[in-house]
Structures are given as structure tokens and as C-alpha cells.
Amino acid sequence: MDELGFANDRPIKAAEQDLLGRSAFAKNLAAAIVGWKNQESLVIALTGLWGSGKSSIKNLAIQELIATPQLEVIEYNPWEWTGQEKLSASFFDEVSRAIRRKDKSKDGKKLAKVLRQYGRRINASAELVDGMTRYLPLFLGSALVTSYLGTWTTNPTVQILMTSLSGVSALAALPAVLKKAGKFLVDRAESLDKSAKEAELTLSEIRREIRALLAKREHPLLIVMDDIDRLSSEQIKALFQLVKGNMDFPNVVFLLLFQRDIVEQGLERAGFKGGEYLEKIIQVPFSVPAMSNERLESVLFKRLDAILASEPQLSEHFDSDYWRGMYRKGMRPFFRSLRDVYRYTSTLAFHCRLMRGADVAEVNAVDLFALECLRTFAPASYEALPRNKEVLTSGGSRRGDDQAAKSQIRALIDGIVALAPQDHRIAVDQIIQQLFPTLDWVYRNRAYAGGTHARWLRESRVCRAEIFNRYFELALPLDDIPNSLIHALMLLLPDNAGFCDELRRHTKDQQNAIIDRLESRVDEFPLENSDAVIVTLLNAGEVVDGEELSMFSFPGAVRVFRLLLFFLQRHEELRVRSELLLSAFERAKGFVVVERLLMSEASARSDSEATDLDEAGYENLRQMFVVNLLAYASQDPDAFIAHWNFVSYIYRLNRFAEGAGREWTQKHVTSVARFIQFAEAVVSKSTGYSENSVSEHYFVRTGSLEDLFGIEACKGWMDKVDRASLSGKPLQAIDLVAEALGRHERGEKSDYD
Template identity: 70%
Template sequence: MDDLGFADDRPIEAHDQDLLGRSTFAKNLAAAIAGWKNKESLVIALTGAWGSGKSSIKNLAIQEFAANPSHEVIEYNPWEWTGQEKLSSSFFNEVSLAIKRKDKSEDGKQLAKVLRQYGRKLSAGAVLMEGFAKYLPLFLGSALVTSYLSVWAENPVAQTVMAVLSGGSALAASAAALKRLARFLSDRAEGLDQSAKENELTLSEIRGEIRTLLAKREHPLLIVMDDIDRLSPDQMKALFQLVKGNMDFPNVVFLLLFQRDIVEQGLELAGFKGAEYLEKIIQAPFSVPALSTERLEAVLFERLDAILTNEPQLAGKFDTDYWTGVYRKGLSQFFHNLRDVYRYTSTLAFHCRLLRGADVAEINAVDLFALECLRTFAPASYDAMPQHKVALTGSGLLMRQDQTEKGRITDIVQSIVALAPQDYRSGAEQIIKQLFPTLDWVFKNTTYDGSTHGRWLRESRVCRVETFDRYFELALPISEVSNSLLHSLTLLLPDSERFCDILRNQNESQQKTVLERLESYVDDFPLEQSSAVVETLLNVGEVVSGRESSITSLSPPVQAFRLLRFFLLRHDDPATRSGLLLRAFENAKGYLVLERLLSLEASSRREAKPTDLDDAGFEQLKLMFVTDLLAQANHNPEAFIAHWNFISFVHRLNYFADGAGSQWIKQQVTTLERFVLFAEAAVNKGTSYGGNGPSAFYFVRIATLDELLGIETCQGWIEKIQRAELTEPARQAIDLVEDALGRHQRGEKSDYD
């Protein structure tokens, strides 16, 4: 395995690589082979499922067997050859070459020679009979081929064929077909002639010599054939016929490796009764020893530990209790052999590196481990999950929690599970239910409060819509806020200037997301530096992009207010909270955030609800807010009127300081330019819903004009306006003010008045 965890999935070669305790079995198998000495061959089968370790056991057994220099091992790969004649010829040629290379004795050289001759004769006979089967109808009726028969009629194999043919009846043949037959016989004649020149012995005589030479050997010849289950049915048939036809050779041990059910099915397709046929050939059947769950898990966990060691960002937040539950209920059902472990961990390490993050992990390690298991073993289920993000994360705005919705979500989960292979469906279902507690209301009738959802977000769980996509895109989306940025901002909270500089460089959407995500980190804000943190959060409201919140979305300043309030509530004493705000506001004039805090406090007091501040602190804060805001307004009246939150500010001044807001407007709106700014500030935005979907509309409330400046004053300014000199937004604002004044004169009231 390399540093990324990729495994080559090749069988082990030596005992020191054995992780599963198969060495003892392999040694015993090698000893049994070495002790074989009999007048016939021994055929051993080692069977097991794909990935169960057959080839590894074979390698260990061969290493043990070949430790004795006098032991000879020949590994023959039958799937490299096709056709009966090529299989026979290649087999004996391979065995011949191996003996010639390893055994330099005279007997060894002679054995190599006769094996090669034997293979050629078998090959020639097989080709000849195959050709006659093809051309038999033509051959029997043709006088044209007589001249060719004389070329090879004296060959022993040919004589046998002619004896068979002599009993046939004559059939007619076309001239073209007879010519093809003639060419076939001519080609075969050359090969048979060469065979005759090499040795005039018959097949029976050659076999006898092979038996004699093999019987002289002190140790058995081990012939290994692996991957038999890769062969086609016809190739399987040819291979087992080859083994069966040569089982009478002494001191030869065949070691055959295959997955039994696949070979039995292949032999059935080739016309045999698979199981019965194997029983006639295999004398010593062995199965790969059963693999204990404990051994396999030890290998899996060792590789997972190695991955986490290389990824400290993931290891630092790894939830062992959560992992134990997810593994035992779901992942454990997917691992049956080492190949499963290697397939899984090879790509897991790579994906961990992709999502490790700069400072902290961008994902939850347990969730990634579990989803990688689905991606590896149930890829169709994994691929289907992004299509159902809303259902899985429970993020639909209008999602109902009723029986109809339960049925719909249950069907979605079952459809995802059904895409997994049959053996993995139970595990896939358990993984989905473990990773998405947002589905517990469907399957357990259990719901969770906001703090739990906040914890899931802080832990970057896949069940949160904010982090869901990165598990399937296997990268951090470009527009998404990274955990590393949030981590950095949390550390920078005591440094107001640097914190605000980072936020200032984000667009409005990113600012909103950052502040929203930071809510789940409030418990990590440093209490020992509370004064600096409060000062920073007050300043945040002034540097982020300002706009009013909508029904479904909070503005960045409101998000900043929420962060500050949640942090203050970590202090149990209301007086402590007030003191923190008073000291911070002296340095950080965070009018937007403080206005919302004071408004909430005032509302709670009116409604006799629990309050966040003590009475004395609340009164001091109101006074400081009013005094400083009016000073700011007087310093630059045009900028104050143009502020997007101007109307809210003056209402707050009215409430906290007996109409101070209206008084300021009447004193300062003394020019057409300032009245136009006032008109633009008074415009409200609404949304209507019709058959074509939502649409925006704009209006001015009569009460706003009356309370802040007065109806008559507004009417007077409207009469002085020169519309041609106005910008388009200004012209629209003046039109809306004039429309509101017209409604007032007519005694009409709209829904928003």
C-alpha cells in the first residue's frame, strides 16, 4: 500500500506477508504434496470464492514446497490458450521446458523430449480429427483427394482415421469444396510427416516411456493451474479432459484452483454434470479455510488507523462512539475477504486527502467512511442519493411531517436501497438510517431540537444540507464556505480588525453563510476574551452587506446579532452581559447589532418574558445608543438619511427617546435633496404570489410619512419636486409617496397601511 492507501490487490508471495493466518494450512498442503509417491497422479483442488485468498495460499505452499531444490513446480496458465489442440500442445510443451530447464540429468533431458513429442502427437491428432469432422461429408464422396491420401496414409494416426472413414458411404461434393479439403490434407500431411521423422513411436509407446521416467523420480512433479474459473465452458471442458486423460502418470500432483460453483456451471454448459464430473477427477478437494471476522476486522482497522494517522484533521474530530454504531450496524456487512478490505481502503485514503481541509476537516470522517463503503460496494445506491438531498436532509421549506410524507420518504429510501446488490441491501439501509438522523421522525417517530441540528452542522455531517454536496462532489464547491475558514475566523474573533477584514472581502451570500455557519461554533468562542469577542461582533454588523431579512432568509446584520446574543447567553449573569456590551460599545459603534439587541430586550419586557440584560444595564445601553446615534446623524445628515436602515433607526429613536427620531427628521429634512433621500428610505418592498409565481411590489406607508415628517410637510415638498431632474429610483420613490398621499386624501387604506 502506498502513502495514499492504494493496494495492488495481488496475492501475497511470502509467509511474512500473511495477515490472515493461512501459513499453517499452506505448509501442511506443501508437506502432503512432497510426500506423494504413487503409480498414478494426485489431483488436488483448492476452491474458494473470488477474493478468498486461493492464490495467496498457493504461493505460500509453492514457497514451502520449492524450498527443497529437488522439488519442481510448474505453473501453467490455461486461460492464455484456446482450443483443444493448443491446450494439449502448450501444456506438455510448458512442462517439457520446465523440466529441461531445471533437471539437467539424462533422465530429465529424455523426459523433456518425450513430453514434447507426446504433446505434438496429441495436438496433431486433435487437429486432424477436428478437420475430418468438418470435411467428412465431402471426403467420403471424393475421388479428387486420393492423391493426397497417399502422402500420409502410412502414418499411424492417419491409418486410424482411414479405418474409421472406410465404413462410410460416398457423398457428392462440389469442386470448390473438394479443393478446400485437399488443401487441409496437404497441410496436415506436412505436420504428420515432421512428427514421424522425430520419432516413430506410437502414442502408447511414448506414454509408457513417460511413465517409466516419472516413476524413477524421487519427488513428485507439482503442476499448478490457477484461475480455472476464468475459462469459457469449452476451455474448462478441455482442461479437465486433459487432466483426466493423464491421471495415470506417476509422481505427478496437479493443484487446481478455482471457484467451485462457477466451474460446475461451466461444465454443465459444456454438456457434463458439473459436480459429478469433478468428483471423478479430483481426489483431494480442499476449501480455503474460513476467515474469522476478528482477523479480517483487525486488517481493516489497521488500514483505517493508518489512513487517520496520515490525516490529522480527520483524526482530531473522529467520533469513536459514532463510528462503532455505524460500523456494527451497517459497514460490517460489506467485508467478507481481504479483497473487499483492499478495494474499500484504496480509494478511501484518496478521498480523505481530497477533503482533509487546510486546517480542519471539511467533512465528518465517519460519514465519509460509511459513504465510501456504499460507493465501493453499492455504487448505484450512492449515485442515487444526491437526487434526494432534500428528502434525506429534511431541508424542504414546506415539508410536512404527516403520514403521507412518511410514506413518500420511506419509498425514496427503499428505492435507494433496492439499487444495491441483493447481499448488501440490509447494510445499505442501515448505513442510510445511521447517517441521516433527519429521517428518524419517519422511522423512529423522533425529532430533534435546534441545538442538535447545530451540532450536526458543526460536525459537518452529511445529514445537513449545507455540507451534503461535498460528500458526493468529493471536493469543496467553489461557492461553499470551508470549515477551515470557519476555524480561522473562530480563532480570530478576539481580533476585530482582522476578522472584519476577512468578512469584508466576502460577497453578501458568503457573508451570510459564514455568519450562519458560525452559529454552530458559538460554544467554541473564547469566554476568557469575551470583551474582545463582543466588540468584534458589534463591528461585524457595520461591515457586512446590509439589507432587510426576508421571510425565509436572514440578512448578514441579523446573523451577526444572533451570534452576539448566543454568545452573551453563555454568561449566566444578566449584569455581566450588560457590562460586556457597555464596555464594547464604547469602542465599537455597532448600531445595527445593538439596535436589534435592545429591540428584543424591550419587546421581552413589554410581554413580561425573560430578559437578557439587567434593568440598570438596559437603561444605560439605551441612553448610550440614542446619544451616539444622534451624534452620528448630526455629523453627516445626508449619509444618515441614505442609510438602508434609516427608517428603523428613527423609529428606535422615537421609542427610546420620546420622539427623538421624528424631531431629528423635521429639523434636518430642510432641502429637496434631503426630502428625496427621505422618500427613498420610506419605500418598502413586498412580494405577491399569483399564477405566474412570486413577484415584487413597492409601496410607502401613510403612517410612516405622518409619524416621521407629517402629511402636510410631505405634500409641500412633493409640489416643489421637478421630476425631470430626478434619477429613476428617486422618481419611483416620489411617485410612491404621492400615491400614498393620494390615498390619504381620498380616505382610502391599503393592506399595507
């Protein structure tokens, strides 16, 4: 396992790597093999599922066996060869070569030689028959080729064969194909010549010599064949025929490793009764020892601990209770072997590094662990999740007890679960339901309050729509707000200038998203720095982009006001809230936020509802707001009239200071240019939505002209405006004011008046 946590999933080779306590089993297996001495061969099978540790046990046993002198262990990988002929030929060549390399004694050299001879003898005839079967039609196609090939060899048998074929050939074949046929016969002829020169012993005499040499050995010859379950059906059949038919010699032990059901199915396809066939060949069947859940989980948890230790951002807020429930109810069934553990933790480590964030984690660690489990073991179900984001994250607060909607969503989730392997579907269903408590309204008829949703956002849970995409894109989407930014702003809360500078760097939509994210963490704002935090929030209301209120979203200023209000409410005493706010307002302009706070307080008092400030605090704040706002407006009248919140400010001054807003307008609108500015400020917009289009309508309320400036004053300035010199928005504004004055003159009212 490297520093990323990757595991190569290779079998262990030494006892000190044994994590599952298999060393004792391997040691006893090795001792049984060493002690075997008999006049017949012994076939041992070690069976188990892929990834259950067969190869690791084999390696541990071999480690024990190589300590025994004069014991040859020969590992042969049959799946590297294809076809019965190559399988048989390669087997005897590999065994002969291994004995020649390991046993330098006279008998050892002789055994290697006769095994090689034996392999060539039993393969030669089979190869010739097989080749003739394949090439006979081609041979019959050309008498010229067969005659020509007959001159290439002095072997009488082949010459007779060539002469016979030459006599019956009548057709010509393609030269390229005939070349292949010719090469086959030449190779076979040379092989037969070589075999004849090496020895003139019969096959039975060679077998007797092999038996005699093997019987003299003090320790058995161990031939290990792994990965038999990777072979094709024909190769599996050929391998077992090779073991039983051609290697039934004394002091030979075969150790065969495979997954039993796969091999049995392969033999069935090859025309045998798989189980019965294996019973006739295998004398000693072993199964990989069962693995205890405790041992396997110990390995899994150690690797997870190592991942978290290397990713402090993820481990800092790791929810152990949530993890225990997720693992016990959903993830546990997926881990049945070390291979499962290694497959899972290797890619998990990589994805943890991707999503760990600069200063804080960008995802919830438990959600990431669970989703990685689905991605590894139920990939089709995992891939279906991002296609159903809205259903998974929307919740049911607006749907209530809509049984039709519930049935539809249950069917959709069932479809996602059905994409998983059969034996994992229950676990997949449990993981999905734990990842998305937003589905509880469907399964448990349970809805959650806003505080719970805010906590899910604060914890970066996948069930929140704002966070969902990053789990599947495995990166922060371009328009996403990283947790590290929220973390940085949390640290900057007592620093008014630093916080506002950071906020200015972002677009209007990003600012709104940032403030929403901060709202979910308002309980973490530092109470010990309350005065400084309130100053920051008051100024933040001046930084956010002004926007029109719509039915779909709050303006940025309203969002900041909510943030301030929720923070103030953490102080239980109304007096303390009032004192903190008044102190901060003396040092911060903050008109946008304070105006909304005063509106909220005034509304609560008129409706006899609970307030957030005490009476004295409210009155003092109102007076301070009027004085400071009038002073600010008089410093730069042009800037004040151009402010996006100008109309609201004038109305507030009218209400809180008995018409002070209208008086200010009449006093400071002293030129045609300022009147045009005023006209632009009082233009309102309404948006209409139809099935296929969105329409915008601009208007000026006659009531606004009277409340903010006065009808007669407006008429006086309208007579001075040269419309011919105007264009664009200024001309539009003047025309709309003229329409409003006309309606007033005629005693008419529009839908907006």
C-alpha cells in the same frame, strides 16, 4: 500499499506477508506433496471464494516446495489460452519447457522431449479432425485449390486426401476464405511430417516411456493450475479431461485452485453433473481455512488507523462512539475476505485525501467511511442517495405524524435498499438509517431540537443539506463554504479587523451561510476573549449586506444579532452580559446589531418575559445608542439618509428619545436633493407570488411620512421638486410620495397604510 493507501490486491508471496495465519496450512500442504510417491497421479483441489486467499496459500506452499531439490513446480495458467486444441497444445509445451529449463539431467531432458512428442501426437489428429470439420465445406467448393495444395506435401496420407477432395469438388469459393483453408492443411501437413521424423513410436510406447521416466524420480512433478474458475464452460471441461485423460502418470501431482460452485456450474453447462464429475477426478479436496473475524478486522482496523494517521484533519474530531455503532450495526457484514478489505481501504484512502481540507476536515470521517462502504459494495444504492437529497436531509419537524408521508418515504428507502446485493440489504438499510437520523421521524417517531441539528452541521454530517453535496461530488461545490474558512474565522474572532476583512470578501449569500455555520459553533467561541469577540460581532453587523426581511430568510444583520445573543447567553449573569456589551459598544459602532438587541429587550419587557440584560444595562445601552447614533448621523447626513437601515434608525430614535428621529430629519433635510434621498429611503416593496409568476409592488406609507418627517414638511418640499428633471428611482420615489400625500388629503387608506 503506497502512501495513498492503495493496495494492489495481489496474492502474497512470502510468509512474512501473511496477515491471516495461513502459513502453517500452506507448510503442511507442501509437506504432503513432497511426500507423495505413487504409481498414479494425484489431483489436489484447493477451493474457496474469490478473494479468500487461494493464490496466497499456493504461493506460500510453493515457497516451501522450492527448497526441496529435484522437485519441479510448474505453474500453468489455462485462462491465458482459448479453445481445447490451444489449451492442450500449450499445456504440454509449457510443461516440457519447464522441465527442460529446471532439470538439466539426462533423464530430465529425455522426459521433456517425450512429453513434447506426446503432446504433439495426441493433438495432431484432434486438430486435423477439428480443422476438417470447419473447412470441409470450403474444400468441397474448389477442386483447383485442393489439387494445388496436394503438390505442397510429400506426405502420402495428405496427398491421398487432397486427391480425393479434388475429385469431388465442383464449386468455387471466395479466394480469401480458401486461402485460410489452404493454410490450415499446409500447417497440419508440416506438423505431421515433423512428428513422423521425430519418432516412429506409437502413442502407447510414448506413454510407457513417460511413465518409466516419471517413476524413477525421487520427488513428484507438481503442476499448479490457478484461476480455473475464470475459464469458459468448454475450457473447464477440456481442462479436466486433459488432467484425467492424458496425464495419469506416476509421481505427478496436480494442484488445482478454483471456486467450486462456479466450476460446478460450468461443468453443468458443458453437459456434466458438476459435483459428481469433480469427485471422480479430485482425490484430495481442500478448502481455504476459515478466516476468523478477529484476524480480518485486525487487518481492516490497522489500515484504517494508518489512513487516519496520515490525515490528521479527519482524525482530530473522529467520533469513536459513532464509528463503533456504524461498524457494528452496518459495515461489518461487508468484510468477508482480505480482498474486501483491500478494495475498500484503497479507494477510501484516496477519497480521504480529497476531502481532508486545508486546515480542518471538510467532511465527517465516519460518514465518509460508511458512504465509501456503500459505494464499494452496494454502488447502485449509493448512486441513488444524491437523487433523494431532500427526503434524506429535510427531517420531519414540519410534518408531524403524517402517516401517508411516512409510508411514502419508507417505500422510497426500501427501493434504495433493494438496489443492493441480496445478502447486503439489511446492512445497507442500517447504514442509511445511521447516516440520516433525519429519517428518525419516519422510523422511530422521533424529532430533534435545533441544538442537535446545529451539532450535525458543526460535525459536517451528511444529513445536513448544507454539507450533503460534497460527499457525492467528492469536492467542495463552488458555492459551498469550506470548513477551513469557518475554522479560520473562528481563530479570527478576537481580531475585529481581520474577521471583518475576511467577511467583506464574500457575497451576501455567502456571508449569510458563513454566519449560519458560525452559529452552529457558538459554543466554541473563546469566553476568555469575550470583550474582543463582542467588538468583532458588533462590527460584523455593519459589514454584512443589508437586505429586506422576507418570510423565507433572516437579513444578515439579524443573523449577526442572533450570533451575538447566543454568545452573550453563555454568560449566566445578566450583569456580566450588560457590562461586556457596554464596554464593547464604546469601541465599536455596531448600531445595526445593538438596535436589534434593544428592540428584543424592549419587547421582552413589555410582554413581561425573561430578558438578556439587567435593567441598568438596558437603560445605559439605550441612552448610549441614542447619543452615538445621533452623533454618527450628524457627521454625514447624506450618508445617513442613504443607509439601508435609515428608516428603522429614525423610528428607534423616535421611540427611545421621544421623537428625536423626526427632529433630526426636519433639521437635516435642507435641500431638494436630500428630500429626494429621503423619498427613496421611505419606499417599501411587497412581493406577490402566484402559481406561475412573481410580482413586485412599490409603495410609500402615509404613516411613515408623518412619523419620519411630517406631512406638512413633505408637502412643502414636494412643491419645490422639478419632476421633469427626474428619472428612474428618484422619479418613482417622488411619484409614490405624491400618491401617499394624495391619499392623506382625500382621507383614504391603502392596504399598506
